[in-house]
Amino acid sequence: MVYDSLTGNVERMARAVAEGAAEAGAEVDVVRVDEVDVDRVPEYDGYAFGSPTHCGTMSVKMNRFFNERLIKYWGKLRYKVAVAFTSSGGLGGGNEMTLWSLISAIINYGMMTFGVPDYVAPGVTLHYGAVAIGAPSEAALEACKLLGRRLVEHVTVVKRGLRAVAES
Amino acid sequence: MVYDSLTGNVERMARAVAEGAAEAGAEVDVVRVDEVDVDRVPEYDGYAFGSPTHCGTMSVKMNRFFNERLIKYWGKLRYKVAVAFTSSGGLGGGNEMTLWSLISAIINYGMMTFGVPDYVAPGVTLHYGAVAIGAPSEAALEACKLLGRRLVEHVTVVKRGLRAVAES
Amino acid sequence: MVYDSLTGNVERMARAVAEGAAEAGAEVDVVRVDEVDVDRVPEYDGYAFGSPTHCGTMSVKMNRFFNERLIKYWGKLRYKVAVAFTSSGGLGGGNEMTLWSLISAIINYGMMTFGVPDYVAPGVTLHYGAVAIGAPSEAALEACKLLGRRLVEHVTVVKRGLRAVAES
Amino acid sequence: MVYDSLTGNVERMARAVAEGAAEAGAEVDVVRVDEVDVDRVPEYDGYAFGSPTHCGTMSVKMNRFFNERLIKYWGKLRYKVAVAFTSSGGLGGGNEMTLWSLISAIINYGMMTFGVPDYVAPGVTLHYGAVAIGAPSEAALEACKLLGRRLVEHVTVVKRGLRAVAES
Numbered sequence: 001m002v003y004d005s006l007t008g009n010v011e012r013m014a015r016a017v018a019e020g021a022a023e024a025g026a027e028v029d030v031v032r033v034d035e036v037d038v039d040r041v042p043e044y045d046g047y048a049f050g051s052p053t054h055c056g057t058m059s060v061k062m063n064r065f066f067n068e069r070l071i072k073y074w075g076k077l078r079y080k081v082a083v084a085f086t087s088s089g090g091l092g093g094g095n096e097m098t099l100w101s102l103i104s105a106i107i108n109y110g111m112m113t114f115g116v117p118d119y120v121a122p123g124v125t126l127h128y129g130a131v132a133i134g135a136p137s138e139a140a141l142e143a144c145k146l147l148g149r150r151l152v153e154h155v156t157v158v159k160r161g162l163r164a165v166a167e168s
Numbered sequence: 169m170v171y172d173s174l175t176g177n178v179e180r181m182a183r184a185v186a187e188g189a190a191e192a193g194a195e196v197d198v199v200r201v202d203e204v205d206v207d208r209v210p211e212y213d214g215y216a217f218g219s220p221t222h223c224g225t226m227s228v229k230m231n232r233f234f235n236e237r238l239i240k241y242w243g244k245l246r247y248k249v250a251v252a253f254t255s256s257g258g259l260g261g262g263n264e265m266t267l268w269s270l271i272s273a274i275i276n277y278g279m280m281t282f283g284v285p286d287y288v289a290p291g292v293t294l295h296y297g298a299v300a301i302g303a304p305s306e307a308a309l310e311a312c313k314l315l316g317r318r319l320v321e322h323v324t325v326v327k328r329g330l331r332a333v334a335e336s
Numbered sequence: 337m338v339y340d341s342l343t344g345n346v347e348r349m350a351r352a353v354a355e356g357a358a359e360a361g362a363e364v365d366v367v368r369v370d371e372v373d374v375d376r377v378p379e380y381d382g383y384a385f386g387s388p389t390h391c392g393t394m395s396v397k398m399n400r401f402f403n404e405r406l407i408k409y410w411g412k413l414r415y416k417v418a419v420a421f422t423s424s425g426g427l428g429g430g431n432e433m434t435l436w437s438l439i440s441a442i443i444n445y446g447m448m449t450f451g452v453p454d455y456v457a458p459g460v461t462l463h464y465g466a467v468a469i470g471a472p473s474e475a476a477l478e479a480c481k482l483l484g485r486r487l488v489e490h491v492t493v494v495k496r497g498l499r500a501v502a503e504s
Numbered sequence: 505m506v507y508d509s510l511t512g513n514v515e516r517m518a519r520a521v522a523e524g525a526a527e528a529g530a531e532v533d534v535v536r537v538d539e540v541d542v543d544r545v546p547e548y549d550g551y552a553f554g555s556p557t558h559c560g561t562m563s564v565k566m567n568r569f570f571n572e573r574l575i576k577y578w579g580k581l582r583y584k585v586a587v588a589f590t591s592s593g594g595l596g597g598g599n600e601m602t603l604w605s606l607i608s609a610i611i612n613y614g615m616m617t618f619g620v621p622d623y624v625a626p627g628v629t630l631h632y633g634a635v636a637i638g639a640p641s642e643a644a645l646e647a648c649k650l651l652g653r654r655l656v657e658h659v660t661v662v663k664r665g666l667r668a669v670a671e672s
Binding site for chain 2: 390391392393394395396399400402403404407410430433437440441443444445
C-alpha cells in the first residue's frame, strides 16, 4: 500500500483498504509515499496506490514515485497486481481522471490490474478503484475495504498460479 | 443540445443545461440523439452532448452519432464550442470516463472545449462537464445550469471573435 | 479474440495476435464482432479485443458489443484476462485513446488486464496494447504476436491459480 | 510555450511550435518549465505545453508546474487557449496518454482547448496535439508547426471576441 495524502483523507482510505486486505488474510504494510523504500517494492505481490486528486491527476509525490524513484523497476514488476484509490474535492472534480492516471502508470509498468463492478451502497461503486468526495463517507470506506479484499483475492490467484507454473 | 437518455436522468440534465443556456440569452434546441437532423448541426454555434454512462463510455446511440451519422462533418466544425454531461449509476462508476469519451470525440472532430472550475455546492463541481449519480440532485441540476451558462459565454466570445476577424 | 475491422487492417492484426497466442500453446478462436455468440464468451479464459480507431474511440460495433450484446455477463467475467489492439489512420490520430476506451470497458466489466513494456523494434512498443498506423507494418504485427503470447502467459497463470485455489 | 525536455526532443518540438506560431503573426516566448516566472503566465493569451512521455503521463517537472507552482492561478485562466505536445520512446508507448494528462490539466484549470483533424503527411496527424516518436521526424515537426499556427488562429478569435464583448 503506497499512498500520498495532504489532508488525511487519502490516509483514512489507505487504512480502510489495508483493513479489507488484512481481513482477506494478507500481510499489509501501509506506507506513505515519502517513506517507501523502493528496493523493497518488488518483495510485495500486490499494491494499492492512493493519491489526492490534484488538477485531475496524481499528486507530484506520486508522479515522482512512478517517474523517478521506482523507475529502475520499470518493466520488472510483471505479475504484480495493483489498484488505485483517490479522494477529490468534489463530485465531477477529477477523481476518475486521477484513478486513470494511476491505472495508466500501473499498466505502463507492465503490472496487472482489474475492476470491481460491485456496489457497496446505493449509488456507490468502485469500478476503477475507490473514490471519496472530501473526507471519506462510510460508503467510501466500505468501497476501500472491498478494494482491499478484492486485491488480495486477485493477488492470491496470481501468486498460486505463478507457483503452479514454476513447479510444472 | 444533443443527448441520449434511457431512464430520463440525462434528459432532466439536458433540460437544466438548456435552462442555463437560455438564461444566458441563447436560443436553444434540446434534441434527443435519435431525432437529430445532422445536416442542421453545423448551423449551431455550440453544443452540449449528454449520454448515460454505459460501461464507462458513451451509449451506443451517442457513439453512432459521432462515428457514423455526423461523420460527414468530421473536421468541419472548427470554432464550434462543445461540452459534455452524463449520469452514472454510482459514484466511482465511470461518469468521468464517459465525459472523457465525449470530450475525446469533441476534440477529435476539431471542435473547442473548456472546463468549469466552479463549485455549485459543497463537494459538487463540473471540471470536465456536469455529472449526476442516478437521478440528478439539486446540486447536479445547478451544475447543468452553470454548464449551459458557461457554454453560452464561451460561444458568444468565439462567435464575436469570428465576426471581428472576418470584418478585419 | 473479438475484433471489428472495416478495412482489413484490424483483421490482419487479429490474425497476428492469434498466431502469437497459438505459438504460446493456446487454442484460439478469431471471431469478427458481428459473429460472436455472446453466450460462448464466458467459456474462454482470455480475450483480445480489436477495433479500428473511429473518432478516438472504439467502433459502433465494438461499443454495441460491450454496452448491449454482452451486457448480461457484465460483472460476471471476473478473472478473465483481456487486452486490446487497434489501427488508426495516423500517428497522433487517437490509437491510444481507442485502446483506453477498450481498456475502460475491460475494467468496467471487472476483468483483469496488464501492460507490455517490451519493445518489438526500435521505436515500437505496446504498453497499452498493440497499435498500427493504417496497414500494420512488420513491427506492428510483431507487437500483435507478442501481445498474443503475453496474453496466454497471463491467462495460464490466472487459470492455474484459480484451479489451485479451488483445490485448496 | 512551456515545455520540459530531458533529451532535447521535446525542445526541438517546442521550437517548431513556436515557429508555426510566429509565422501566424504571434509574439512567442519559448520557456523551459524550470525557468517559467509563473506570475507572468496570466499575461499570455495562449499556451502550448510540451512534456516527454514518462510512464504514460507528463514529467515530474510539468506535474509540479500544474499542481504546485501555477496553482495560485487555478481557475483564473478562463478564455486562455492551450494545446499539448509530447515525444515518446515508441509508437504505442503512451504519447496520447501523456497528451491526455496535459489536456486534463488544461481543462481542470478552466482553460479552452481544441483538436486538429488535419494530416501533415500520410499517416501523421495531431488530433490531440503533436506527437513524435523519439527524435521528431520532418512530419512531426510539421505537425508542431501546424499546432502553433492553429493555436494562434484560435487565440486570435478568442482575444478579438473578448474585446468585442467588453466593448459592447
